[in-house]
Amino acid sequence: MSSKHNLPPLEYADIHTHILPGIDDGSENLDMSLSMLKMLQNQGVRNVALTPHFRTQEENMKDFLEKRKESYDLLKSKNDTNINLALGAEVFITKYILKYDDLLPICIGNTNYMLTEFPYSAPFDEKTFDTLEKFVYDYKVTPILAHIERYPALMNDVGILEELYDMGCKMQINLSAMETFMTSRFLLKLIKKNLVHFVGTDCHRLEYRTPIYDRGMAAIIKKIGIDYAEKITNNSLLLFK
Numbered sequence: 001m002s003s004k005h006n007l008p009p010l011e012y013a014d015i016h017t018h019i020l021p022g023i024d025d026g027s028e029n030l031d032m033s034l035s036m037l038k039m040l041q042n043q044g045v046r047n048v049a050l051t052p053h054f055r056t057q058e059e060n061m062k063d064f065l066e067k068r069k070e071s072y073d074l075l076k077s078k079n080d081t082n083i084n085l086a087l088g089a090e091v092f093i094t095k096y097i098l099k100y101d102d103l104l105p106i107c108i109g110n111t112n113y114m115l116t117e118f119p120y121s122a123p124f125d126e127k128t129f130d131t132l133e134k135f136v137y138d139y140k141v142t143p144i145l146a147h148i149e150r151y152p153a154l155m156n157d158v159g160i161l162e163e164l165y166d167m168g169c170k171m172q173i174n175l176s177a178m179e180t181f182m183t184s185r186f187l188l189k190l191i192k193k194n195l196v197h198f199v200g201t202d203c204h205r206l207e208y209r210t211p212i213y214d215r216g217m218a219a220i221i222k223k224i225g226i227d228y229a230e231k232i233t234n235n236s237l238l239l240f241k
């Protein structure tokens with residue numbers, strides 16, 4: 001097994017990727033998907049969640065699930081890496097999501113964790129909270145807020161993140177954000193406050209939004225210590241059971 005990466009040995013997980021071939025604006029074909037998985041393997045990643053965009057305003061869940069299954073079956077049959085895969089979705093939250101009775105089919109793996117995306121200008125006001133509360137209390141789903149660093153409303157007010165956490169939400173950051181000085185400084189503080197639970201590359205293609213995991217994770221370990229990387233990794237492993 002290859003172990004040429006520079007990260008200390010942990011069961012690293014990337015819980016946000018667009019590696020499934022031909023389903024969204026991520027990987028264009030099977031070859032690209034396999035190369036992306038190989039890149040992550042070479043950086044020490046052992047678990048990858050496949051989270052294609054589910055655009056709830058444009059397509060219905062049945063069509064999405066059929067398309068996703070076809071793409072997943074193909075990738076799984078040709079996956080020659082040592083990476084464990086879990087199937088999920090990055091669910092764009094609109095009013096249309098609430099017409100479904102069951103959201104478990106779009107949660108990650110066999111869990112009730114659902115990766116959610118909002119418009120970047122989302123205010124995270126009462127209306128957003130109402131929707132998230134419906135997920136938690138009515139659907140019994142745990143929302144993971146994808147790439148929290150992208151939302152000014154969240155980056156300007158840690159109090160909102162604390163409220164979201166108290167309600168039962170989990171937070172994910174993109175590792176590429178660790179390469180921007182001011183953002184990374186803020187995110188490290190959030191990790192220390194237990195307001196970041198997952199990391200991901202949010203990788204899309206080989207030449208664009210590339211699968212780079214190790215640099216961001218190495219930065220976390222260097223700046224605040226391996227215990228935090230271990231905690232994040234352990235949170236993530238729950239998604240791959």
Ligand SMILES: [Fe+2]
Pocket residue numbers: 016017018090202
């Ligand atoms: Fe994404």
